[in-house]
Amino acid sequence: MSNATDLIEADFQAEVCESSIPVIVDFWAPWCGPCKAMGPAIDQLASDFDGKLKVMKLNTQDHPNKAAELGIMSIPCFVVFKGGVEVARLTGGRAYDEFKAFVEPHL
Numbered sequence: 001m002s003n004a005t006d007l008i009e010a011d012f013q014a015e016v017c018e019s020s021i022p023v024i025v026d027f028w029a030p031w032c033g034p035c036k037a038m039g040p041a042i043d044q045l046a047s048d049f050d051g052k053l054k055v056m057k058l059n060t061q062d063h064p065n066k067a068a069e070l071g072i073m074s075i076p077c078f079v080v081f082k083g084g085v086e087v088a089r090l091t092g093g094r095a096y097d098e099f100k101a102f103v104e105p106h107l
Contacts, residue, residue: 002046004039007056009063015056017084022106023054027070027077029061034093035076041096045103052107080106 004026007015016023026042028035046055060067060075070079070086080088080103090102 002043002050002055004042004046004055004057007058009058009066012058012066015054016081019054019081019084021052021054022087023056023081024103025079025081026055026057027060027067027072027075027079028057029059029075031061032075038076038093038099041094041099044096045100048100049103049107053103078102082106 016025042055058066060072074091078090079086087106
């Protein structure tokens with residue numbers, strides 16, 4: 001079973017922008033209750049789409065500059081990148097089925 005991978009700002013270019021497959025980044029913080037509640041769904045997504053989708057988590061408390069650069073105003077925020085370009089964004093907690101349906105068109 002695959003899990004989401006922690007992402008740091010210094011690796012954003014290589015891991016997200018230069019990825020050969022779509023990437024979803026979970027922008028979260030340790031103090032955010034809805035972020036914690038989405039953790040199992042994020043890991044399930046990583047497992048369900050292993051090899052088709054890279055699932056990353058960026059802690060906005062540790063990396064506020066990257067969150068600000070991308071206009072992340074509230075968390076949890078999930079951003080899908082394809083070819084290094086943002087193609088979709090979803091903010092707030094969701095049921096897994098709704099979350100999965102958000103991602104599938106971008107694979």
